[in-house]
Amino acid sequence: MPNHQINPNKWIDLYSDYLFNYTVSRVSDREIAQDLVQDTFLAGLKSMKNFKGEASERTWLISILKRKIIDHYRRINSKKGKAEVRITYNDDSESEGDWLEERVADPFDKTAEDSMENEELADAIHNCLSKLPEKQAQVFKMKTIQGFETEVICNELNITASNLWVIIHRARTAMAACLKENWF
């Protein structure tokens, strides 16, 4: 079994987007997600000596993050005083007895399954992104995922437009190949 190494210097570059994506789909608030990711990195740093190298760094960090997310939900629930589930039935005579049918799963509603698959796809995309050279990944993320204008990216990174398109082309070719191998 390969013994995994731990190197916190690279954590933020390598895993922050992946962890953020994982969190934001679970807490649906960007700011809270950012805080939780930050907490995860700091907690990881503190308990580095517990890292046994049995799993990869990323898996290890995700396991910390999961705890943080659970803690987050516990905290907001205790703020409210309790975690309640309330079900109100419809008392109208007209629609009496409707509630049973209303609660049957809708076979045409595939959203849960879809979103699960999309989450796996997002994982695969992050995985492929982490294999790109740093510059390519950076430009590709800004252009494709964050949707910045070409001009803005060029100014920020101090590159020309034709330079940007060359980088984008290389990144897209690599990403398509990587996803083809791991997803399609």
Next chain:
Amino acid sequence: MFIPCNEANHVCDKTQYKESTLWEKIKLNLHLIYCKACRKYTKSNSKLTHSIKVSNVECMDKKCKEAMKKNFEKALKDQINQ
């Protein structure tokens, strides 16, 4: 009218971000009629665009990431000095 492969691929890349003009798209499609390699590239390129769209993949802002990095590096230093 007829464009070389590298230009066709460039137009194809631009099309993924809706930044190509109509005339460019016409030239691209004309090229695709007789060029199998570019057809293949266009197909995988569109597929990539579609995957990214449906996955709702998210990234952190650059600013926020830098702030996080700063905090983290500070913590790392404290850890080493201890």
